[in-house]
Amino acid sequence: MYNYKDALAAAMVGGHGPFAFLFGSGAFFRLYMKVGGLLKKEDEQWATILEDYDKETGQRKDNMPGPNCDHKxxxxxxxxxxxxxxxxxxxxxxxxxxxxxxxxxxxxxxxxxxxxxxxxxxxxxxxxxxxxxxxxxxxxxxxxxxxxxxxxxxxxxxxxxxxxxxxxxxxxxxxxxxxxxxxxxxxxxxxxxxxxxxxAIMDKRKVRENDMAQKRHKEFRDRYERRLDQWLRALPAEDKSRFNEKKNVWMRRPNAPVDERDMDLRERFDNEVVLKGADEGMANAQKALAELESGDTGCRVSKHRRMQFYDASFPADGSALGRCEVTPEVCRWMPAIAINPDSRLFDEGTDPDDVFTGRIKSKWLMSALSMLSAAGGVGDADVDEQILRLFVGQIGPDGKPIYGTDVGAYGVRLYKNGQWETVIVDDFFPMLVDTELVEAEDKNSMGVACAYSKGFTELWVPLIEKAYAKYYGSYAAIEDGFVHHALHDMTACETECIFMAAASRGAGKRALWGKMNRFKKNGYIMGAGTVAEHLADRQIQDMGLVFDSTYTVYEVREENGVKMLKLRNPPGDHDEWKGDWSDESTLWTRRTKHRLNVTVEDDNTFWMAFDDFCNCFRCLYVCRWYDPHRWQTQQLTAIWQNGEGGDENAYDTTAGLPTKHNPGCEVVNNPQFAFHIHRPTDIKIKIVQPDVGEANVSEVLPIAAFLCRPKHLGVAGRIQELSKDNIITDTGQPVRDREFNMYASLSPGVYILLVGTYVAGMEGQVDITVMSNYVARTEQIWPPVWTPEKEPTTFAEKMQAEAKKKILAAADGVAAGAAKADAKIKEAKANAVAPDPDEGDEPEEDKMPGGA
Known part of the structure; x- marks a missing residue:
């Protein structure tokens, strides 16, 4: 508010206002300030009124107008x-x-x-x-x-x-x-x-898994060298000479261009030595099984078979059992044909009813196996695809795999170290009693201490358990474990364990129900582990549940406002749930029974309310298994190589990623792939550092991958830089790991996948698996997959060809200019006047400008 002090300052200092004439319109104040200046006094000290008012206008300092501005x-x-x-x-x-x-x-x-x-x-x-x-x-x-x-x-x-x-x-x-x-x-x-x-278990087993990976790498190298040696022995001298000339380039760069006269030789080398286009792990396992079946190695005469395979690396004795609780009770080991002469690998399909846990405490493994077998259907008398892929079959005369054996040798595949690894086992199993002494109540297990199927008619259950035991050193080593670890090992899919207590508390309960619906819609494999008995409510301890066990989740449904789940009992014969929505529950109506296809029979399955499920179960196991009939799968390969070796068409793809340890990084030179999406699509990208093939190294590199938007929408151009504006998702900081997974829900458009190492100069390879619920076209945009002899066809290839042509033209121009300048210098020297030799002066040697 304007007060008397403001009016006084305006009249005396500023010289304006109705009372300005009393102070000479400010003349008296200016004279007074000049006197203060002669006496060298501070303005505010000489005139205290200036502490609050401007000495030019007399306005309050806190009410001064700002600088002039452009109103437009x-x-x-x-x-x-x-x-x-x-x-x-x-x-x-x-x-x-x-x-x-x-x-x-x-x-x-x-x-x-x-x-x-x-x-x-x-x-x-x-x-x-x-x-x-x-x-x-x-x-x-x-x-x-x-x-x-x-x-x-x-x-x-x-x-x-x-x-x-x-x-x-x-x-x-x-x-x-x-x-x-x-x-x-x-x-x-x-x-x-x-x-x-x-x-802790994962960290403990990581040491063993690394040892097994090194052992596998050595075995692959030995078999590779043997194949190469046999192939060279069969080559004519001329072909052998040509191969020795090209050997280093072909081994180092599998995609290097090949002369037309060497095409046939290169094709034979790829097919017979490198096994290009084939699964080297599977091929090596089939070769090893064929050698065993011939009886030349690892077999000897047996009273049960003409020739019996004895696995020297995992002998049938106490060392294979380890410190199991049941070890003192094992009296002997017997081959499967001696336990049950009619036993075979598969008999009338693979169902969860075939899975029984023995005296060896591998319930976690058997629960995962039961879930996996239930995912492919029950009672259909078919061998489920996800179970069949765990075994290696020999190639029969008709070219189809044969899973039988005459010597008792089986190959079991486990997904370890980011790759499928084959464990070859014999069919000897630990016995608690001799088969002749098996009592009637033990006919189901036939006296074995390990896992079994009913009557020991099928071997796939105990063989998978034995493969695990061999991989980790003994049966005792697999008595501790977790269901989601086993699911990952048997499916190569990402798994997780969701703890129900925290996930279903408060508002998270509704979110958990939504998650389970999405999991079921995507066809994921789900199981639920019950709480420990001492943590269970007293009211549910007599409800027929098996505590501290894993149930398979079949269905996730909501009927008439009631959220319900269909579950299957854990491996073995157990009672069913007796609470609400059990087989005998009075809550069922004829309509609801018909809609959910409910049958009142002892089939080890039952329905349960979601609220009771959250109260009775401790954890939810989820395996993100992708049904190959519902998801499109494509395979890509990215190779980091330094571009050396004399190959003019080789590109340096070891640029690395932009970090403080990699200055001057050229992100654009990393391997890049384009994804063309035509409708809203869910996509999973799995990146694995393999340990097979000549081009790979056993060392795991620190890598990362990025899914980005290109600079120009709809155009598959290379990524020039990485920023928060163009990155959609990534694998995180570069780390030394064999396997990475990325998930994204993409709208129609073009997207670029870039993979790189932590620093420049690292050479290696990754295998990329792209899974999508709708068709997504992929193409490699860097390094180019075409050569000068092969004309580019796609838009990206044409752009790359044009860019390379301009670079080469610029380089040729620089070289031509340098040659022209050099010619002019030589011509000038030739025309220069030299001293007369008769005068005895010797011509000095030419010196470079600035030289000593």
Missing amino acids: VVLEEFKYQDEDLTKAFFEEFRAFAHFQLLVVNAAGAYLEREKILFQKFLRENRFKLLSNGIAPPKDIFNSSSFASIDITLVAVWLSSLNPDEIERFHLLKRHFSEEVGVKERDVDRHDQQTREASR
Whole structure:
């Protein structure tokens, strides 16, 4: 507000206002300030009024106008400021609406949780309530489920209690809530210990897995050298000479161009030595099995077979068992044909009913095997594809695989170190008693200590268990493990373990149901592990569940507003669930039974409410298995090579990634691939560093991959730089790991995959598997897959060809200019006047400019 002090300053200092004439329109003040200047006084000290007012205008300092501005520019900015304000308002309103939805969702989840806890309280404290003179009505529970309670009846009953009863009721409820809190903390602590144990087992086994990878690499190198030696022996002298000239280039660069006269030789080298286009691991395993079947190696005469394979690397004795609890009870080892003469690898398909856990504590492995066999169907008498791919078959006369054996040798494939590794085992198994002494109740197991199928008629179950035992050194080494680890080893798919207590608490329960629906829609394999018995509620301990075991999740459905799941019992013969929506439940209607195809029979399957599922089960195992009939799969290969070796068509693809340890990185020179998406598509990209083939090294490189948008939308151009604006997803910081996975949901358009090493100069290879739920066309855009002899066809290839042509033309121009300048220098020297030799002077040697 304008006051008398402001008026005085305006008149005296600024010389304006109605009272300015009294002060000479500011002349007296200016004279006064000149005197202060002669006396060298500070302005504010000489005239204290200047502490708050400007000495030129007399206006308050805190009310001074700003500098002059261009009003046209300000008005033009209003449009953009208005757009920014509108966007900010929209985002704030959206955040507010999202917050309200979260509050509503959390409130609903809280009420649902309190409803379940209240029913638990009434069930578990019924006798305490009675002893305190509070008698709940008998009809308060309309089912045996924790999720259902007659709210109306409860409200009427509570309103009928007197104040003293209500006080005692709330006291008991508070004590119960405190007990629930303690129990939940115990469960969370138990889950955390399980996570730590899972990581500890993985770290412990990593050492063994690395040793096995090195051993496998050496075996592959030996077989490669043997194939090469045999092939060279059969070559004519002329071909051998030509091969020796090209050997280094062909081995170092599999994609190097080949002269037309060497095409036939190169093709024979690729097919017979490198095994190009074939799975080298599978080929080596089939060769090893064929050698065993011939009886020349590893076999000797047996009373059960003409020739029997004895695995010297995993002998049938106590060392194979290790420190198992059952080791002292094992009396001998017998081949499968001696245990049951009619045993075979597969008999009437592969079903979860064929899986039984023996005395060796490998329940985690058998649970995973049961889940895997259930994923392919039950009771169809077919061998499931995902089980069949775990075994190596010999090639029969008709070119088809044969899975039988005359010597008892089998090859089992496990996915380890980012690749399928084959473990060859014999069919000797540990016995608790001789087959002649097996009692009637033991006819199912036939007296074996290991895992088995009923009557020991099928061998795929004990053979997979034995392969695991051999891979890790003994049966004792596989008595500890986790279901999701085994699922990964048998499917090569990413797996995870979701702990139910934390995931289903509060608003997360609805999110968990949505996740399970998406998992089922994608065809993922799911299983659920029950809680330990000491952590289970008393009310569910007699409900027919097997505690600390794994059930297979078949169906995820919602009918008439009820969320339900269909589950299968763990391996073995067990009771079924006896609670709500069990086979004998009164909640079923004829319509619901028909819609869910429910049959009342002892088939080891049952339905359960989702609320009971969250209460009874501890963890959810998810295997992101991609059904090959529903997902498109493409294979790519990226090679990092330095471009040396005298090959003019070789490109340096070892640029590395932009880090502080890789200055001057040229991201554009890393291997790059284009994906052409024509409709909204879910995509999975799996990147593996293999350990096979001549071009690979056993060392695991630190690498990373990036899925990016190209600079020009719709054009498959190379990525020039990596930034948050063009990266859609990535594998994270470069680390030394054999396997990486990326997931993305892509809109129609073009996308670029770039893979690179941490620093420049690292050479190696990665195999890339692209899986999508719809067709996605892929192409390699760098390095180019075409050569000058092969004309480019795609737009990207033509662009690359044009760019290379311009670079070569520029290089030729520079070289021609340098040659022309050199010719002019020589001509000038030739025309220079030299001293007369008769005068005895010798011509000096030419010196480079600036030389000494």
